[in-house]
Amino acid sequence: MKNRTISIIVIVDVVGALASGSLKDNIYFIDNNRKRGSEKEGTGELKTKVEMGDHLIWNILPLEPEAFSQLVDIVIDPEYVEKRILTFKDSDITGWVGEVRKSPDILPYQLVLKLGNEHQEFITPDSAFIIGG
Amino acid sequence: MSQEISILLLVDIDAAIDDNSLESNVYMIDNLRTEGSINECSGNLVTAVNGTHWQDGTQAGEIIINWLISTISCLPPALPRNYHSHRSKMIENNTLHNIHHLHSKQDIETVEDIKSRYQSIMEEKGHSAHVIDARGEATNTGLVVMDVYGDPYHPGESKQSDLSHQQPVITNITGEAVDLGVIFPVQLGTPVVLKDGWYWCATADSGKTGTYKYTIHITLFKLKYANGIASWEPVKMTWDSQLKVTSEPKRNGFTKGAMSFLPFK
Numbered sequence: 001m002k003n004r005t006i007s008i009i010v011i012v013d014v015v016g017a018l019a020s021g022s023l024k025d026n027i028y029f030i031d032n033n034r035k036r037g038s039e040k041e042g043t044g045e046l047k048t049k050v051e052m053g054d055h056l057i058w059n060i061l062p063l064e065p066e067a068f069s070q071l072v073d074i075v076i077d078p079e080y081v082e083k084r085i086l087t088f089k090d091s092d093i094t095g096w097v098g099e100v101r102k103s104p105d106i107l108p109y110q111l112v113l114k115l116g117n118e119h120q121e122f123i124t125p126d127s128a129f130i131i132g133g
Numbered sequence: 134m135s136q137e138i139s140i141l142l143l144v145d146i147d148a149a150i151d152d153n154s155l156e157s158n159v160y161m162i163d164n165l166r167t168e169g170s171i172n173e174c175s176g177n178l179v180t181a182v183n184g185t186h187w188q189d190g191t192q193a194g195e196i197i198i199n200w201l202i203s204t205i206s207c208l209p210p211a212l213p214r215n216y217h218s219h220r221s222k223m224i225e226n227n228t229l230h231n232i233h234h235l236h237s238k239q240d241i242e243t244v245e246d247i248k249s250r251y252q253s254i255m256e257e258k259g260h261s262a263h264v265i266d267a268r269g270e271a272t273n274t275g276l277v278v279m280d281v282y283g284d285p286y287h288p289g290e291s292k293q294s295d296l297s298h299q300q301p302v303i304t305n306i307t308g309e310a311v312d313l314g315v316i317f318p319v320q321l322g323t324p325v326v327l328k329d330g331w332y333w334c335a336t337a338d339s340g341k342t343g344t345y346k347y348t349i350h351i352t353l354f355k356l357k358y359a360n361g362i363a364s365w366e367p368v369k370m371t372w373d374s375q376l377k378v379t380s381e382p383k384r385n386g387f388t389k390g391a392m393s394f395l396p397f398k
Contacts, residue, residue: 005281005295007206009143011162011174028174030160032145032205042160042174057281059209063139063164065201088283090223093212097282 003053006033010060014067014115023122047129056098069115076109103132139164142202146298150355155372184339184380193383196337204298221277228258259285260363271364278363299354299365303333310345339380
């Protein structure tokens, strides 16, 4: 029996981030778990409700489809969430997934992104969370 | 100012189908947060359409509005457009390979072993998705129903949240803004991956200033299993949004003054 997978879409205003030099106010998180307790959907401060054994999968969606965006790392406490890179079968495209090893009260995490033609590196403000309970 | 406005709609399909409503299950976001759009990434987005006019009142810049739609639970948008089709073929090839080499397996000794192994191979390959057309008839798409990892989706074994949903589609844009000639929507073809070949686009008449409602007609797809057949059944919904149209005199973006030659020396 597989554990439940929670998809987290990260929408990035790439042009806004490049213009301001920051992801602040230029990033929005949405997951498919609002009905089971996730909070602050559609903001940069999403609180994703999890249980031990849940899987998380992060997908980046640039607001301007032609703009380059790539999730290169997730900074998260490995005691609670074990992250790994997933290569989609029959492709060379990778994504990031995490397995909840221990349900936290509240656990902040950060995403490291590369944006734009020059693959400029950005890190999200310390404001998206995993919550348990 | 000439503008190309992108409006993105993200739908939580499981929740929308459960609730039979898009209320609290659709998120709209555009690229004009800094230019006056409000309620970004919510169901109540008001998109700023900031037009300009010449001295005689005629529209000075072209305004294009594009709508894109996607779902939260799906294969990553970064995957090539033909990934689903390619992966389905690879799964089918793998199934044929396993059947072809079934007799060479060491643990196969009796006919019952063959039957059991064959059944297991057929279960592993998952289900090919059908779509229900307007007459209620199912047509096989040849595309395997997948989970968000790109593996065959197995109902009962996998959780519903693992399902990679069929992308929703916008089928029309109507309402006050269209009826009053504020926007002129059309559906166009495109090679951009996220748009999946088609997208809705509109030009706007920024001479008609004010706030106008419009309605987006959206078809979601609900996965149903009947008689061993997996089908995407269309579920039609609508969602209202707003455009706030303003217009100001055309000015020089560098000097902030009247239109003239740039102050180069």
